[in-house]
Amino acid sequence: GIQVEQSPPDLILQEGANSTLRCNFSDSVNNLQWFHQNPWGQLINLFYIPSGTKQNGRLSATTVATERYSLLYISSSQTTDSGVYFCAVERDGGFKTIFGAGTRLFVKA
Amino acid sequence: DAGITQSPRHKVTETGTPVTLRCHQTENHRYMYWYRQDPGHGLRLIHYSYGVKDTDKGEVSDGYSVSRSKTEDFLLTLESATSSQTSVYFCAITWTENTEAFFGQGTRLTVV
Numbered sequence: 158g159i160q161v162e163q164s165p166p167d168l169i170l171q172e173g174a175n176s177t178l179r180c181n182f183s184d185s186v187n188n189l190q191w192f193h194q195n196p197w198g199q200l201i202n203l204f205y206i207p208s209g210t211k212q213n214g215r216l217s218a219t220t221v222a223t224e225r226y227s228l229l230y231i232s233s234s235q236t237t238d239s240g241v242y243f244c245a246v247e248r249d250g251g252f253k254t255i256f257g258a259g260t261r262l263f264v265k266a
Numbered sequence: 267d268a269g270i271t272q273s274p275r276h277k278v279t280e281t282g283t284p285v286t287l288r289c290h291q292t293e294n295h296r297y298m299y300w301y302r303q304d305p306g307h308g309l310r311l312i313h314y315s316y317g318v319k320d321t322d323k324g325e326v327s328d329g330y331s332v333s334r335s336k337t338e339d340f341l342l343t344l345e346s347a348t349s350s351q352t353s354v355y356f357c358a359i360t361w362t363e364n365t366e367a368f369f370g371q372g373t374r375l376t377v378v
Contacts, residue, residue, distance in 0.1 A: 158325075188364045200356065200369035207364075243308060247364070253324060254367075256308035 159184045163257035170234045170264045178229040178260045180244030194241040234264045272370040285344040289357030297360040298340040302353040347377045
């Protein structure tokens with residue numbers, strides 16, 4: 158099946174710093190989503206981005222489907238950005254997605 | 267917040283007992299999903315539903331069954347709980363195929 162790899166696995170930032178998270182996938186996909194899991198365990202949808210670039214405030218994402226990767230940019234990080242960021246891809250319709258193992262982010266005040 | 271409610275939020279049960287987790291949505295979304303989250307594995311799909319009485323297996327369906335008798339409710343049943351089913355279970359919904367997903371708050375299940 159399709160493989161999803163996220164990097165880095167762990168990341169520690171000083172508040173205000175910028176960062177880039179990467180998601181590589183091994184086959185073509187129909188859709189790709191980025192999620193943030195906060196320290197309380199809640200999963201929040203950040204971007205639905207099968208291709209192209211989207212921005213939402215300090216966050217932006219780019220997916221290059223032909224090269225099988227997606228990037229999540231976090232600018233001017235805040236302590237509330239801490240948590241785990243998951244990339245999830247799907248190729249067969251519906252939300253029968255494959256999740257990456259996640260990037261655990263800690264932002265220090 | 268998407269109207270997704272999981273119940274119970276926490277449960278401790280004994281090995282061999284049946285357990286049912288409930289996912290209730292008020293969004294009238296067609297698709298509903300059950301995932302489990304374990305350290306080192308991320309989230310893995312257990313079962314999903316694409317309509318009332320229409321369900322299918324995900325990648326880790328062994329030991330689980332589901333039912334969907336109404337659009338708003340998707341039930342996950344562990345017929346005979348085992349310690350390997352100790353996990354955090356998440357329900358998700360999507361409006362159609364290839365649209366963004368929304369998650370419930372999760373149910374932490376411990377099988378002792």
